[in-house]
Amino acid sequence: MGGLLTARTATSPAVTGGAAVVRSLAAHGVTQAFGIPGTHNLEIYRHLTAHGIAHLAPRHEQGAGYAADAYARLTGRPGVVITTTGPALLNVAAAVGQAHSDSVPLLVISPGMPLRHPRLQNGLLHEMRSQTEALRQVTAFSHRVSTVEEIGTAVARAFALFGGGRPRPVHIEIPLDLLEAAEPAGPVRLAPALGAAVPEPVALERAAALLRGATHPALILGGGSREAAEACLALAEELDAPVVTSANGKGVVAETHPLSLGVSLHSPAVRKWLSDRDAVLAVGTELAESDLWSAPPPLTGLIRADIDPDQMYSGPAAEVALVGDAVATAGALLTAVRTPAGTEKRRAGAAKEVASVRAARDAETSTRDARWLPYLRVLREVLADDAVLTSDSAQCCYYGALPHLPLGPEGRYLHPTGFGTLGYALPAAIGALSACPDRQVVALSGDGGFQFTSQELATAAQAGLPLPVIVFDNGGYGEIRDGMAARGDTPHAVDLAPLDLPALARAHGGHGAHAADPEEFRAALTTALTTSGPTLITVPEETLR
Known part of the structure; x- marks a missing residue:
């Protein structure tokens, strides 16, 4: 055993844990990552450019997760998120849960507490009891490595899962001291190519x-x-x-x-x-x-x-x-x-x-859904067949666009089903543009869900690509308001104070417009598709009833 270790040490150059993980990602074809640099993950960021991996920094880690999710859905390649320790990793957990629900290959890489960190907490920055236990609940697996060489094994293990079987998100944790430590990393390990599984x-x-x-x-x-x-x-x-x-x-x-x-x-x-x-x-x-x-x-x-x-x-x-x-x-x-x-x-x-x-299906909900149909017809008439739409857990999406906006295989509609998160549409649209910058991308949301991740308007403005963001504004959480009323309860905690969302978009470096009818909506959408940066278009729902 000792002789083998000596021989491998002599032939395997020492690299840091940060270099080892980026090298492994590049070897598996990763060219895009999402995340936010932090005190504990700088050694990872140090090596991205040298390995040809582009990076997009959102304004919140949850936004990074949704952007990577959309990137993966459109390209078929795993979306990669890099976070720092503790709160940053927990910030991305909602997006990881959504990816698990929707069978999306998402790889989250984070630092962790040092190898010999005491079991009793001692107040280290971003300290938490167990990141792996937290992420294990929303991933296929959470792998904490114990050597620099094991980093390559963990990455290959993740890509083997992504390439065969049902894709699910994976978390890899690299202890802080290993990120900076220079150790022999061994040869780059690659996930094996897996053949198509055929039923019996x-x-x-x-x-x-x-x-x-x-x-x-x-x-x-x-x-x-x-x-x-x-x-x-x-x-x-x-x-x-x-x-x-x-x-x-x-x-x-x-x-x-x-x-x-x-x-x-x-x-x-x-x-x-x-x-x-x-x-x-x-x-x-x-x-x-x-x-x-x-x-x-x-x-x-x-x-x-x-x-x-x-x-x-x-x-x-x-x-x-x-x-x-x-x-x-x-x-x-x-x-x-x-x-x-x-x-x-x-x-x-x-x-x-x-x-x-x-016809029977449409008759069931004709009164409720009529408010969105004229706007959905405009969307279909204006957008190219291969346009990408990202949506939210909003009435205009699951009652409106999902059943009533016709798409073909050349187009895509990305929706957070199952886990049912809020705030998906805008950061997912940014990820979609990263994956397909030459395709039209449109985000569709309600005003309540939109405000979960509205800060990503700044990310979209910095990216500079055309992005219509359509918000049907019903003054709060319409589905929950309706649910309370249906129970015979007096709705409360569901009405949001009026907010000038187009002005918010302008404050973030984008553009904004109000559309009071379908023709105003058509004009605003047409302009937004050729205008650099995000254009937020509000459709007040009181004009739809």
């Missing part, structure tokens, strides 16, 4: 037989189906099967397609329709309460396809469980159900049924 053949054949024999099949597509969009559309057309998506599956199949019901799992009419199907293929979705807004309906002939085997034991029980990569699974099913050449295909009548179900 017998299960595939059972699923294919169920779909072939169905007279009223349906597809439910979640965020885990996105890479398999082409095969999922081909399956729907082959089976004449209508498609409904979760929030994270929005746009996997073009929402203008005659077989698409869009984001509609929350609709009683759609849930009733689903319960009448004789085979349902659910790909890459938890079938969660946060999408259904209620308990799942009874589903006959349910086939669940997911990379995560835990999904087969959670939520609605599957008649057939297909554990595997979505692309490989959908492709294999398509091959198995495809009608042989020269054989009469099943009658195509589902499109008429979809139109009827969609």
